[in-house]
Amino acid sequence: MRNSGTPKALSRLGMAMRAGKLATGDEGVMQAIRSGQAKLVLVAADASENAYKKYSDKCFHYGVKLVRRFTRQEIGYSIGKAERVAVAVTDERMAAWIGEELTQSAEVEHIE
Secondary structure (H helix, E strand, O other): OOOOOOHHHHHHHHHHHHOOOEEEOHHHHHHHHHHOOOOEEEEOOOOOHHHHHHHHHHHHHHOOEEEEOOOHHHHHHHHOOOOOOEEEEOOHHHHHHHHHHHHHHHHHHOOO
16 A cells, blocks of 8 residues: 555654644644644645645645645555545654655655
């Protein structure tokens, strides 16, 4: 199930969920962004363009880092929930820890 990205990043996302440092669901993620709690927003690669634009615009407006990666199923599976289009990491250290893994994997993926 974890075939479109970095298993470590998904594992770290699951740890954030278990630690209570993740906002899920459309309204939960949007509220975390608006309130300044969101430190990193992860949007599924297979999210609709409208959904991606909505999160992208909101993250840009509030200065929140946004990453588009993985599928809805992979994100949901990693946090023990049903499919998720977006999640927000609400802890600065965990966001950096997850973001670090996403950045490292992006560099590796583009090596030719």
